[in-house]
Each structure stands twice: as C-alpha cells, then as structure tokens.
Amino acid sequence: MNVPLQYDYRPEHLTHSEPNKYGLSDLRKEEMILNMGPQHPSTHGVLRLEIITDGEVVVxxxxxLGYLHRCFEKHAESLPFNQIIPYVDRMDYVAAMNSEHAYVMGVERMLGIENDIPKRVEYIRVLVAELNRLASHFVAIGTYAMDIGAYTPFLWMMRDREQILRLLEWVCGARMLYNYIWIGGLFYDLPVDFEERCAEFIRYLKPKLIELQQLVIENKIFIQRTANVGVLPMPTAINYGCTGPVLRGSGLRYDLRRVDNYSVYPELDFDIPIGTGEMGTLGDCWDRNWVRVAECWESVKIIEQCLAKLTTDYARTRDFDPQAMVPKKIRPKAMDFYARAESSKGELGFFFRTDGRSDVPVRCKARACSFHNLSVISEISRGGLLADLVAVIGSLDLVMGEVDR
Known part of the structure; x- marks a missing residue:
C-alpha cells in the first residue's frame, strides 16, 4: 500500500468526517485501544475490558475472561453430590447461601425428595438466603456508589453487611463460604435466640434503608451520573439472557421465586420491583440500582414472615433433627436434569447428567447469571462516554468467581 509522506496522514477507517452524537463534524479523530483491568478495582474483580475509544466516546x-478460573465444573465431576456444595459457595462468594439453595434444591428435585423436606428446614433456608441477598445487594450498592465517587455509602453498607455476616457466622461457623444448606436438610438448626437477634437486626435496619435511599438513590448527583446512562432495552436484555435486577430494571417483572414458586415462597407475601424510567430512560443505571434497593425492602418483608413462622407454626422442638432427611447415599437414576433458582443476581441454574451407577455426576454445568449479564456490556456502552463505562460495569453487579467459574 502506498502511504503518503505527510504528517497528518490517517488511515481511512480511522477518519471520521461525519458528525458524531456531540455534533463534532470538523474534527479528524483516531480510534484508540485502552485496557481497563484486570487489576482495576472498578472492574469488580479480575476482569479485563478492551476498550476502543474515539476521544472520550466509547466505540x-x-x-x-478467565483470570479467576476456578474449574468448578470439572471439580464437580470428580466429587459426590454432597461434597460439591463447598465449591458452589466459591462461585458467587458474595451470595453463597443463595447459590447453595439453588444447587441443593436441584439435587433434591432430581432425587424426588423435595416434598419430604420439613417445613422448618424450608423456612430456615429462605431466611438465611434472604439475609444473604441483603448482604449481596449491600455490596452492590455500596461499591457502586464508590465507583462513581461517593465513599460514605460504601462504609455504611459495609457496616450493616457486617452484622448480617455475623448472624450467618453464628448459624454455621463460617463468615462467607457456608456449606450450611445440605441436600435433604441443614448442617445444624438455628442457634438458641437467633430468631430474636435477627428480629432485632431487622428493626435496626429499616431506618438505615430509608437513609440509604435519601443518601444515594435520591441524591441529585447520583441521579445525574446514572440516569440515561447504560440504557438496556427490555428486548435486548431478553435476547442476551439477562436476569435478576438487570432484567427487572428494564421493566420485566420476572423473578423465579414467583415464576417457579419453589420452596415456601408461594406462602410468603412480597412484591417484585421493576424499573419504570422514573429519573431517566427505562433500563438505565439508575433503574437497576433502584430495583436493588427496593428488593432490600422486599427481603426484609420475607425475613419478618419467616421469623414469625419459625417462632409460632414451626418453632424449634427438642426432637427436631435438621439432618433427618439427608440421604446416606446419593445415587440418582440415569438422566439429564436442569434446575434453577433466583440468586441475588438472577437465574442460577445447574445441569446434571448422571449414569445411574455412581454418586458422582457425569456432567455438571452451571448457568451463571453474572456471565449473561456481563455479555450485554458492549451493547449498552457503545456511544457513551468513557467516564460512564465504570458506572455501566457497576450497575451490572458482577462477581467474577461466578463468571469464570
């Protein structure tokens, strides 16, 4: 190719003479490739983003992916079903109880014992899962506020999350990776006086959630940084397989706790918040964060109902054994089976293939919600400003242990 010897030569494919979205038609610009991560704190883990920019505009x-590969599926294919639970914890390590709940229910349905689980066990499972959902959303909201320049909300969220982690540590002895929900039951019953301590925490938390809304979600600067940014239309969210608050932020009332009606959720009263475009465009970063805050209120309602049931209808008894239905040997029939549940970030599913002869799955495949939510980032970032890309990443609430699993 003949290259003119002139100082201002630019290849044709990098020259933009047509007006861009900001009306800058008289400038000749170059595309530039930048790397964000894999150690950048605002990428929420070891994620590397290759960004093509035209000045400050994201092209x-x-x-x-792959910087945090945990080899979960291959580990699972070499272990009995009951020994896989600690590895499930390490996928979404911010919401390990929710991951355990999804996996254990899947195995129980495959074995056909889901209807034999005692009601007290079911209510305890939902109680600890909703506590962990609160803790997960606190991380999402707190780190998101810090990503866009607000430090105080992060400290407040970590303060309240710490109390939840102490409650869960009291239940099972572990701070983040629990191995508490077992196939057929639980590792142990709730400690004595746990229900009272949990109810006390919920009373403390309610005014803190009001402060959170005023400090973050209703804050003028927060609204200006998130409204009309990273807009995800509902059809695009569906096509990319997005679930959880990312999908509900785009206006679709889809929550597996209501769609599949698993565990004791059909007996509980709670709503499914969705984005409405109140502060900007439907499906923007503000909507996704508002849905998470609204879901915190719904989790509080669920926890209160579980506590009421656990102290009246299904109160502890001296002869109650949370491991009574735990199978001594897990050997399912030869089949392909898929089960799913609503994690804090969306639909978490597990596919099992068994041969009928072993207690080890022939194939185990996890459907990670963070992976699908991350896949949409190119669609909702193009044409935006480079400064807004961090806001877009944070609004997806990614955990790379689940993406790279």
Missing part, C-alpha cells in the same frame, strides 16, 4: 467494549 466498542470487548470483555476478556
């Missing part, structure tokens, strides 16, 4: 974003 395209290409995520590169």
């Amino acid at each position: 395209d974003v290409v995520p590169h």
